[in-house]
Amino acid sequence: MTNTPTRPLTLRDVSEASGVSEMTVSRVLRNRGDVSEATRERVLKAARELGYVPNKIAGALASQRVNLVGVVIPSLSNMVFPNVMTGISEVLSQTDLQPVVGVTDYNPETEERVLYEMLSWRPSGMIIAGLEHSDAARAMLVAAGIPVVEIMDVDGKCVDSMVGISHRRAGREMAQAIIKQGYSRIGFLGTKMPMDHRARKRFEGFTEALAKAGIEIADQEFYSGGSALLKGREMTQEILERTPDLDFIYYSNDMIGAGGMLWLLEQGIDIPGQIGLAGFNGVELLDGLPRRLATMDACRKDIGRKAAEIIAARNDANAPDPERIVELTPKISFGDTLKRY
Amino acid sequence: MTNTPTRPLTLRDVSEASGVSEMTVSRVLRNRGDVSEATRERVLKAARELGYVPNKIAGALASQRVNLVGVVIPSLSNMVFPNVMTGISEVLSQTDLQPVVGVTDYNPETEERVLYEMLSWRPSGMIIAGLEHSDAARAMLVAAGIPVVEIMDVDGKCVDSMVGISHRRAGREMAQAIIKQGYSRIGFLGTKMPMDHRARKRFEGFTEALAKAGIEIADQEFYSGGSALLKGREMTQEILERTPDLDFIYYSNDMIGAGGMLWLLEQGIDIPGQIGLAGFNGVELLDGLPRRLATMDACRKDIGRKAAEIIAARNDANAPDPERIVELTPKISFGDTLKRY
């Protein structure tokens, strides 16, 4: 503030400026231990006037404590993970912990690298999307010796703890609801992402439940890249040209579902009478569409919140040990695109 | 890998396991200095088998170098900043620098806190959205003595460098295009966010250009919260009930513009004949809508890329000094909702 330092300021600078030992300055700045109000103010004043910003690197090394929580997610380009982040932030902001985000692009090697980088900062906890990781990644997570919460999915084994929904079950339940409403010529449109294990599990659950009712997917197609809304529009047209007698389309996410819905409405097709539609996610973004798409909420914010609570509890010596496995249960919203009795 | 350590591993552990001094282990792990191939391999093997992850905290303290770049942005809940992040990541991934994201929720106090936290980790550079910051925040940025790039906006003074577009000009140019096409009863629908200075500047540029043509905004309204698409729908209905003779609506972002468009199409209103529409941002997300909304690309990814390039160059002693001020120039896409000759 007073001058432009060429060298970053240290505790020592504040100590000298205030005439108080480094240790006491440190105490004041961290609100730790007893410090008289007088010294306290002198120190604060000096720190403020110098524009001192503590060096957390040194602090972390000395205290062996880092108030960072690593969050490893596959993508930021749909609303799913930002919503999860919101839940995480809401909870962590009540503690002294801070989230640090890393993005993997659904790439296992990138995930490994991101994880390695994060762990090398010795965070207090780790939140990571999915249950599928390379052996090396899993080994790192174990060796880190910190609380690890794997999120989004509970269909599998976790390293330490997990919070999520069963995507297999989600797929199954949607299939059951569709069958129950009398649909039988069912198509599927999804993303071509071999590494999106949750989408895969939903699809598996979906086909499995159909099979149990003696129904097979009548047609299906997978896309990659491009605007989801546009892809939904295009693919819906294509699949119906190829298989005109479909009476239902299940989409792997709400965005392509919305694209399909808009196209069908333009064609004057009766939804959900002539053809029914459902997506997945419960994207608030789409609330303003002409019809509400049938969907299933993935509990994104709750997942983030719960995961952060687990990390926070495990970092708090006084807190009771939290549950290690938390399964949330999404429910179907029928919206306007899935018949109901 | 071999056993589950209760204490994090250190260089010393690798040193002992490989029978090589800590210093040499450090050299191997960082690919620095001359190390014989033989020792090199012994060290790598030991490190791998132990599952050693270096402690960057100690490394950073000793070397006085942190390969982190702080990125401070207001929000993750629309696609704008994720797009910026993509550009930043693309460039930084070619260097040894890593982005660390902080979110301010358009709140100056939060921004100050996030900034303080980040700077306390002594990052190698800082990218921060906007030119408007509290005095304290600005002082911290200056005192940090690191490259700082303020992004998104160039209408103002920067601390150190800036990359963005002129939102005032963007608003002006949209107004001029609208006038040129003969529209004259113009309404505005926007977000109520006093801290979104860029939206404010666009609005100011817009009204200013209208004024120059002797036109005043015929009606306007601001909203906050909720689904943008839905708000666009509702507000469009409201503004037209209140002011039925509007022949154009300018929206502060594409999402509410899309909501408005959908509603107008449902009403059977002729777009862009009876009423023209324009938004702002160029959201790819919306490509699949029945009509393409007129808009202006905010150059989000390029802004991220350019900002990261500046940081990277300034961290590279061999690189030439980059330009400190970069103004990108968005252009209008007329889409299907703004008449053209």
Next chain:
DNA sequence: ATGAAAGCGCTAACAT
């Protein structure tokens, strides 16, 4: 090509 010593800027633990 390898090692030894010093110290980065803090905080824990122990005085006083």
Next chain:
DNA sequence: ATGTTAGCGCTTTCAT
């Protein structure tokens, strides 16, 4: 209530 000492786990620098 305040100060002193000894590291935290690395890297820099200087030997060898």
